[in-house]
Amino acid sequence: MSTIKEVCQLAGVSTATVSRTLKNPNMVNVKTRERIFAAIEKAGYRPNVMASSVKTGKSNSLVVLVPNLSNPFFLRIIQGIEKAAQENGYSVLLGDTQGEPHREHEYAGMVLSNRADGLIHLDHSFPFSDNDALLAEKVPMVSVCERIVSDKQYPVIELDNYSACRALAKHLTSYGHKRFGIIAGQNESQIFRDRLGGIKSVLNEEGIDFDDSMVVGNEYSYESGSAGAKALLAGKVRPTAIFCFNDDIAIGAIHEIKKHGLKVPDDISVVGFDNIKVSAYMDPPLTTIDQPAYEMGRKAVEVVLQQIRKKPLTRNREIVQFRIIERASSGAVSS
Amino acid sequence: MSTIKEVCQLAGVSTATVSRTLKNPNMVNVKTRERIFAAIEKAGYRPNVMASSVKTGKSNSLVVLVPNLSNPFFLRIIQGIEKAAQENGYSVLLGDTQGEPHREHEYAGMVLSNRADGLIHLDHSFPFSDNDALLAEKVPMVSVCERIVSDKQYPVIELDNYSACRALAKHLTSYGHKRFGIIAGQNESQIFRDRLGGIKSVLNEEGIDFDDSMVVGNEYSYESGSAGAKALLAGKVRPTAIFCFNDDIAIGAIHEIKKHGLKVPDDISVVGFDNIKVSAYMDPPLTTIDQPAYEMGRKAVEVVLQQIRKKPLTRNREIVQFRIIERASSGAVSS
Numbered sequence: 001m002s003t004i005k006e007v008c009q010l011a012g013v014s015t016a017t018v019s020r021t022l023k024n025p026n027m028v029n030v031k032t033r034e035r036i037f038a039a040i041e042k043a044g045y046r047p048n049v050m051a052s053s054v055k056t057g058k059s060n061s062l063v064v065l066v067p068n069l070s071n072p073f074f075l076r077i078i079q080g081i082e083k084a085a086q087e088n089g090y091s092v093l094l095g096d097t098q099g100e101p102h103r104e105h106e107y108a109g110m111v112l113s114n115r116a117d118g119l120i121h122l123d124h125s126f127p128f129s130d131n132d133a134l135l136a137e138k139v140p141m142v143s144v145c146e147r148i149v150s151d152k153q154y155p156v157i158e159l160d161n162y163s164a165c166r167a168l169a170k171h172l173t174s175y176g177h178k179r180f181g182i183i184a185g186q187n188e189s190q191i192f193r194d195r196l197g198g199i200k201s202v203l204n205e206e207g208i209d210f211d212d213s214m215v216v217g218n219e220y221s222y223e224s225g226s227a228g229a230k231a232l233l234a235g236k237v238r239p240t241a242i243f244c245f246n247d248d249i250a251i252g253a254i255h256e257i258k259k260h261g262l263k264v265p266d267d268i269s270v271v272g273f274d275n276i277k278v279s280a281y282m283d284p285p286l287t288t289i290d291q292p293a294y295e296m297g298r299k300a301v302e303v304v305l306q307q308i309r310k311k312p313l314t315r316n317r318e319i320v321q322f323r324i325i326e327r328a329s330s331g332a333v334s335s
Numbered sequence: 336m337s338t339i340k341e342v343c344q345l346a347g348v349s350t351a352t353v354s355r356t357l358k359n360p361n362m363v364n365v366k367t368r369e370r371i372f373a374a375i376e377k378a379g380y381r382p383n384v385m386a387s388s389v390k391t392g393k394s395n396s397l398v399v400l401v402p403n404l405s406n407p408f409f410l411r412i413i414q415g416i417e418k419a420a421q422e423n424g425y426s427v428l429l430g431d432t433q434g435e436p437h438r439e440h441e442y443a444g445m446v447l448s449n450r451a452d453g454l455i456h457l458d459h460s461f462p463f464s465d466n467d468a469l470l471a472e473k474v475p476m477v478s479v480c481e482r483i484v485s486d487k488q489y490p491v492i493e494l495d496n497y498s499a500c501r502a503l504a505k506h507l508t509s510y511g512h513k514r515f516g517i518i519a520g521q522n523e524s525q526i527f528r529d530r531l532g533g534i535k536s537v538l539n540e541e542g543i544d545f546d547d548s549m550v551v552g553n554e555y556s557y558e559s560g561s562a563g564a565k566a567l568l569a570g571k572v573r574p575t576a577i578f579c580f581n582d583d584i585a586i587g588a589i590h591e592i593k594k595h596g597l598k599v600p601d602d603i604s605v606v607g608f609d610n611i612k613v614s615a616y617m618d619p620p621l622t623t624i625d626q627p628a629y630e631m632g633r634k635a636v637e638v639v640l641q642q643i644r645k646k647p648l649t650r651n652r653e654i655v656q657f658r659i660i661e662r663a664s665s666g667a668v669s670s
Contacts (some may be wrong), residue, residue, distance in 0.1 A: 030437050037440050040447065069410045070612070078404060082431050091441060094429035096417050099460050102365050106426060112375065115450070222616050255616045277405070281557050281590045282616045 010039035023138040047231040061091045062304060063107050063116045067099045070246065071220060073293055074122050076143055080297020081120060086307060088100045090117070111139045120144065140307035144300045146191060155307075157299045157318045161191055164289045164322040165198030165243070168271050171287070171324060172241045173206050175332040177269065180210060181239035183217035183228030183249050195245060195273075214239065217249060225252025233260055240268060240333050247272035250286055254329065265331035277327055284328035292320050348653045373538060381668070396426045397639060398442050398451045402434045402652055406555060408609040408628055409457050412479055415632020423640060425452070448472045449507060451513065453639040455479065475642035479635045480499055480617050481526060490642075492634045492653045499624045499657040500533030503606050506622070507576045508541050511668040512604065515545060516574035518552035518563035518584050530580060530608075550572065552584060560587025568595055575603060582607035585621055589664065600666035619663035624660035627655050 008015050013036060021036045028036070062085055066074050078094065085092045093116065097103040110116045120138035143156045170308035172180070182199065182251045184192055196215070204209045214235070217228040225244055229252070232239055250272030254264050264270050264284055272279060275290035299318055306313055339350050344351070348371060356363045356371045364373070371500070397420055401409050413429065420427045428451065432438040445451045453475035478491045502525055507515070517534065519527055538545045549570070552563040560579055564587070567574055579585035585607030589599050599605050599619055607614060610625035641648055 007444060015654075031438060033525065034440070037444065069413060070407060072405060072407065075404045082433070092431070094431070096413065096427070096429075098417070102368065105369070109372070222612060226616075251616050254619070258618065277557060278586060278613060281561075283585050283593065 006043045007036065007039045010043055011036045024312075034195060040141055058115060059116050060089060061093055061116050062118050062120060062301070063090055064094050064120045064122065065104055065107055066094055066098050066122050068220070069094075069096050071246070071305055072276045072278070073246070073291070076276075076293035077122055077297040077300075080294035082297075083294075084298040084301035088301065090301075090305075096262055108139055108141075111141075117308050118142075120300045120304055121146075140304050142168055142303045142307075144296050146189060153304050155313055155316050155318070157296050157303065157320065159291050159296075159322050160319050161194035162198040162201075164273070164324075165195040166202050167201045167324045168243060168273075168287075168321070169202035171326065172243075172269060172271065173202060173329060174210070175241075175269065175331060177241040178208050178333075179213070179239045179241070180208075180214060181228075181232040181235075182215045183225055183232070183242060183244045183253055184215055185217065185220035185224075185245045185249065187215075187218060190194040192245070195243075198241060202211055218244070220246045220248055221256050222248050222252035222255070224255075225249035226256040227252075229253035229256035233262075238268075241330070242268060242270050244270060244272050245276045247276045247288055250288070250329070251278070251282060254282065254284075254286075266334055269330040271330050280327070282329070287324050287327045287330040288306060290323040290325050292322075296320055341378045342371065342374045345377055345424070350573045353607070356424065356518035362412040394449060394451050395424060396428055396451045397455060397636070398445055399427055399455045399457065400432050400439055400442055401429055401457050402432055404429075404431050406581070407611045407613070408581070411628035412457055412613075412635075413580050413633040416628035416636055417632075418629075419633040419636035423636065425636075425640075431438045442473055443476075446476075452643050454479075455635045455639055456481075456513060475639050475643075477635050477638045479631050490638050490648055490651050490653070492631050492638065492655065494624075494626050494631075494657050495654050496529035497533040497536075499608070499659075500530040501537050502657070502659045503608075503622075503624060504534045505580060507578075507604060507606065507665060508537060508543070510576075510604065510666060512576040513543050514572055514574045514576070515543075515549060515669075516563075516567040516577040517550045517587055518560055518567070518577060518579045519630075520552065520555035520559075520580045520584065521552055522550075523552060527580070530578075534578060540645040552580070555579075555581045555583055557583050557587035557590070560584035560589075561591040562587075564588035564591035568592070568597075573603075575607050576665070577603060578605050579605060581595050582609045582611045582621060582623055585615070585623070585664070586617060589617065589621075599664055601669055606665050614664070617664070621660075622665040623660050625660050631655055 004015055004018055007018055011018070013032065017028065017032065018036055021033050064078060064081055068074065082092050094101070095107040100326055108119060111119055121141065121143040122145060127304055135251055141154050143154060181214060182196070186192055200210060214232065216231045217224050225248060228249065229242065242253055250270050254270050257264055257268055257270070272288035273285045275288045279286035279288055303313065338351055342353055343350055348367065352367065356368050363386050387646045397565050399416055403409065407614065417427050421528055430438070443454060446454055455482060456476065456478040473493040478489060480493055504565065507668060515538070517531070521527055534544060549567065551566045553560050560583060562575065566574055567577060577588055579588050589605050592599055592603055592605070607623040610623045614621035614623055638648065
């Protein structure tokens with residue numbers, strides 16, 4: 001096997017530059033890096049980065065855990081994470097946990113064994129265990145979206161779901177709506193409690209009754225939106241407006257409502273949550289809450305790097321701003 | 336720092352079981368694994384997997400390079416990869432290359448330096464360089480979707496794009512369409528050439544003229560679909576049917592066509608490609624080509640593992656089957 005010296009000769013650079021390129025390619029200019037990679041390949045040199053990582057104890061990579069890669073909202077967060085990580089010389093590895101705790105532990109194991117330096121959770125779709133609490137003490141980590149209610153909390157970047165749902169509810173009551181349905185994603189999460197609480201607080205202020213049997217749905221998916229709308233339309237009292245707890249649900253709900261020969265928003269207003277890109281292209285375009293997903297990703301990297309660098313966190317919970325996006329899927333109650 | 340012995344005592348298992356759990360958690364039963372992770376954390380043991388990887392030279396992980404994470408078609412492939420990798424005791428790391436060659440080389444560097452064992456490309460959105468060809472000789476890799484035309488080819492799992500586009504073209508000509516537009520994604524790729532060739536071969540057989548000025552578009556996105564439709568509608572001869580080279584493009588195109596007061600399919604038929612999930616929920620639901628994305632992901636793992644295990648490949652190109660999904664976005668030419 002050839003040596004690093006041969007690579008240096010071929011590429012016309014110092015051993016320090018070759019080492020730097022292997023350890024942290026982002027820090028080396030593109031042309032030089034390409035020349036070095038070509039030289040490594042030509043020489044047949046197999047650098048053992050694992051051996052050097054044993055010395056430094058740093059991998060310069062972050063693991064991002066995603067519960068559901070098919071939700072485009074998460075992808076925008078990931079783009080923000082990628083960008084911020086790159087600026088800081090870190091690479092990003094995505095792990096699809098499929099909502100399974102043991103897969104999350106596998107990835108946490110990568111941090112414990114120095115193959116990654118920190119963890120970023122996008123949502124946390126299972127109960128927080130004592131084991132997780134212990135992990136949170138050992139492993140630099142941050143959660144985006146979902147606040148874990150526990151003594152051993154780790155930092156979170158999240159939207160003010162309560163206020164966002166208040167804004168949506170006010171938008172709909174201002175149009176004269178009084179009969180509401182809700183199609184939720186998960187029923188056990190803090191997000192669910194915050195959103196339901198926000199809606200109910202407005203209805204309460206307006207003196208509008210709300211029956212909990214009008215809350216349906218258990219998954220963030222088109223199918224669940226479609227099934228949820230079907231259930232609400234089969235009920236005794238038909239809602240004039242439906243809150244959907246993400247845009248995928250809203251897309252499924254609108255599809256189902258149209259299949260019943262009803263019009264959106266003329267017969268039923270529908271609002272979503274997240275402002276994924278396709279929402280603007282729906283017929284009608286979707287009224288929704290915009291979450292600054294890209295910015296949330298950037299902030300997550302900031303917070304996890306503070307932990308990796310052992311700098312004290314200024315706060316454990318960072319609230320980002322929402323915007324209500326009013327499009328054509330919501331309107332006045334038909335008389 | 337505590338030792339592996341303490342972990343064994345706490346968890347009540349052998350050192351071999353602890354090692355196995357750290358190296359390959361999927362191979363250990365969930366309860367045992369959880370107990371061991373809890374013991375590791377309680378003892379404050381920091382196993383150095385990098386050190387043991389130096390010995391074995393295996394990381395038991397695969398890197399999947401994704402050019403554009405916001406395309407849901409890729410996510411279905413990734414789910415197939417995840418599943419097959421898990422069954423084989425491998426973990427999957429996703430790297431978002433954002434279509435930049437240097438980011439691909441960074442990830443290839445992970446394989447060269449033993450931090451990963453193989454690479455799976457989903458699409459390859461830049462020209463194949465000599466450097467890439469050299470990489471392909473050193474690094475176990477496979478490409479899904481995009482065939483690289485080069486002497487130093489690496490294996491590919493792909494759809495027969497030519498035949499799929501022939502099927503779409505026959506579907507549309509059978510409805511009496513004679514004036515066509517195409518909104519493409521990339522114009523320089525083999526996928527583009529295969530798809531255009533398939534369409535033209537049918538039009539040629541049917542004696543239908545096709546003018547290359549009717550090919551527009553340069554990105555797989557809603558925006559590009561919308562802009563492409565706008566350009567086609569502004570032309571001298573309005574097409575009665577538009578081929579869109581993915582479903583995102585078709586969604587943007589339908590949105591734009593409706594904005595012009597035209598109806599799909601009454602005025603213009605629109606067909607997509609990929610059969611992403613939201614396509615069935617569009618208004619009208621989209622006629623498209625189903626690619627067996629999940630299966631393609633599984634096959635990619637099979638092929639890259641064959642290379643890692645130094646088993647000869649039976650073939651360098653694996654063609655998967657398409658299905659044409661006829662929905663309401665295509666129909667007869669209005670008289």
